[in-house]
Amino acid sequence: MLPLCYDWHTLMIEEVANLVEEACKKETNYFGYGAWSHHIYFVAKYAKMLAKELGADEEVCELAALLHDYASVLNKDWYPQHHIHSARLAQEVLSKFNYPQEKIEQVKHTILTHRASQGIKQDTLEAKILASADAMAHFAGVNSLLYLAFVIHGKDINEGTQWVLSKLERSWKKLMPEAKDIIKDKYDAIKITLESAV
Numbered sequence: 001m002l003p004l005c006y007d008w009h010t011l012m013i014e015e016v017a018n019l020v021e022e023a024c025k026k027e028t029n030y031f032g033y034g035a036w037s038h039h040i041y042f043v044a045k046y047a048k049m050l051a052k053e054l055g056a057d058e059e060v061c062e063l064a065a066l067l068h069d070y071a072s073v074l075n076k077d078w079y080p081q082h083h084i085h086s087a088r089l090a091q092e093v094l095s096k097f098n099y100p101q102e103k104i105e106q107v108k109h110t111i112l113t114h115r116a117s118q119g120i121k122q123d124t125l126e127a128k129i130l131a132s133a134d135a136m137a138h139f140a141g142v143n144s145l146l147y148l149a150f151v152i153h154g155k156d157i158n159e160g161t162q163w164v165l166s167k168l169e170r171s172w173k174k175l176m177p178e179a180k181d182i183i184k185d186k187y188d189a190i191k192i193t194l195e196s197a198v
């Protein structure tokens with residue numbers, strides 16, 4: 001039996017989370033289950049945390065975080081434009097829950113602007129939060145970056161370590177001050193460990 005505190009919104013978020021996690025488990029997901037366990041899960045966690053701290057719309061932030069890379073998981077060919085495809089899919093998914101269109105638009109803008117490399121202006125606090133949470137996941141899931149460097153890209157020990165360190169440095173520069181406060185201890189620990197190993 002569901003606890004009494006369960007409401008419609010909580011159930012919707014759980015169902016969206018399940019939908020994305022199940023898609024991550026499929027063999028057709030090029031990025032593997034780690035896309036959920038070492039990325040999207042952390043992005044959602046930090047997006048919610050920042051939203052609470054900064055008084056942003058927690059639900060919009062969490063839904064956008066859960067769906068921001070959904071297109072890449074469904075179809076590797078969508079990766080280059082996954083911000084656009086994921087926003088489109090968010091419309092499809094959230095419409096099925098009869099989520100208000102005004103809120104869906106907020107979620108879509110948040111997803112559409114999550115990639116700094118695309119240079120699409122983030123007009124809302126929720127959009128800035130997702131961009132930071134996306135970068136924060138690199139620190140929390142640093143082992144997935146190591147996996148990427150050594151296993152996927154086949155780099156040698158020092159080259160791979162440097163690659164991870166410079167990726168983290170770029171992620172660090174993308175963070176809003178509140179995100180830096182949350183992740184600083186992790187970054188310092190990783191830097192000290194990896195820098196002393198090369």
Ligand SMILES: [Fe+2]
Pocket residue numbers: 068069082114115
């Ligand atoms: Fe992305």
Ligand SMILES: [Fe+2]
Pocket residue numbers: 039043068069134
């Ligand atoms: Fe992401």
